[in-house]
Amino acid sequence: MTRLAFYGDPPPNVEGADLPGRLIVLEGTDGVGRSTHIALLKEWLEAHGHAVIDTGLRRSDLAGRGIERAKRGNTLDSLTLNLFYATDFLDRLEHQIIPALRAGMVALVDRYIFSLIVRAAVRGVPRDWIQDVYGFALIPDKVIYLDIDIAQLQPRVVASHGFDYWESGQDYLRTPGLFDGWVTYQTALLAEFRRLADQHGFTVVNARGTLAEVFHDLQHEVRQVVEGMSRQSVLPPEPNDA
């Protein structure tokens, strides 16, 4: 059961009984491996007969494209961007996440409100304001924070897509090079993430290990949440099942 409980005032018209599904959130900074693990967890849960939806930032029908378009320009201030992301999140909460939970599905969310709060906070937006804006967010069954340090993150970013404008905080930092900006920005993000992890009691998973190690820990955490849910045996159990 996902309790129908919110951080602040619930969205209007959202009421009723608790939801039979489960809401599981993966949080962590850019390059920590969230999307890889979401993909793996989804396949694993489905193989065990769970119906799964996954969602992440900018994937709303309403505002996803608008944000992409806005980010291409150079006139976007951080307050507008934050409220744009809040719109995108709310649209997915109302139209993807809550309906899926109502239908008894497992919702795997790649970044919930916490990444958005962290990104706002490092840009100087007051924490109490941005947390308050997101008061309409449903409290997840579990928030897993993939914990990492700059030193381990660095080679992963180089090996994948490299240093990107937004992930290096270039919209608000004025650093001569991308790398300096990336270090400053990611260091600030990690500090904010850890602060939130303490405040909200996230489940912290060490993301410094190998893919197999991290995934094993994630399976352990997720298994506890989905335990006892009704399942459909759509697929035979896999031989190398953990």
Added chain:
Amino acid sequence: MPPAERDTKLNGARLMVQDNFQRGESGFPGRLIVVEGIDGSGKSTQIDLLQKWLQSRGYLTIFTEWNSSPIVRATTRRGKRRHLLTPLSFSLIHSADFASRVHAQVLPALQAGAIVLADRYVYTAFARDAARGVSRPWLRRLYSFAADPTLAFYFDVPLEEAIQRIVQSRAAIKYYEAGMDMNLHEDLFESFRIFQGQILNEYEHLVEEFHLIRIDATEPLVDQQQRVREIVEPHLQGVARIPDRDMHDFLRQVGLQGRYIREAQPAP
């Protein structure tokens, strides 16, 4: 400067983190004048007349309108056209639009000493979104980054008269305008009537809470404008005027017609 000359304060200025927003409580040299009211109250006509008057007296003015940010508007339009908006996403996307205009239009103009004229301001969100069931305290906190207006006029019109004006002047009432998303009534027109009535009721509370200046919008147009100007006048003290604003005078002086000057120049 004495407070009278800097009475446009940043409310919740702590939100405005960019360096140029750090003026905080000290206020801005400009003025912010707001008109509010339900559809059909005549507020847009009044603010247009006010702007022309101010311009003719040499004041630098800028006009900003609800739901008009070039960055956000397309998303709002998409949501409306496809009926994707819920009460809360309706509220949030309009707050994004507002934030974008505050950043790009309102604050820079106030800092530059201009008179900003806003057709609808935060009170529109407070009234409409609350009528849709959004939490009133949350709305006030959401919009805490908005500067307090120097003057906020409320154009008070009875519901039936406003509806009559709308029906006479417009081809169709739109889905969200009529509050059709609220399932108030299956008939568009009836739904519009109910929803506008609820908004009117919210405005009544806002007039008290925020000391909006009530203008009787059933009075003749010129009388309303006269009253608005009388109220605005004392607040113009200390606001910079721009020389050479009157292009016509200038052209007459230099004996030219201004044939290649674009339309964007101040109207005569």
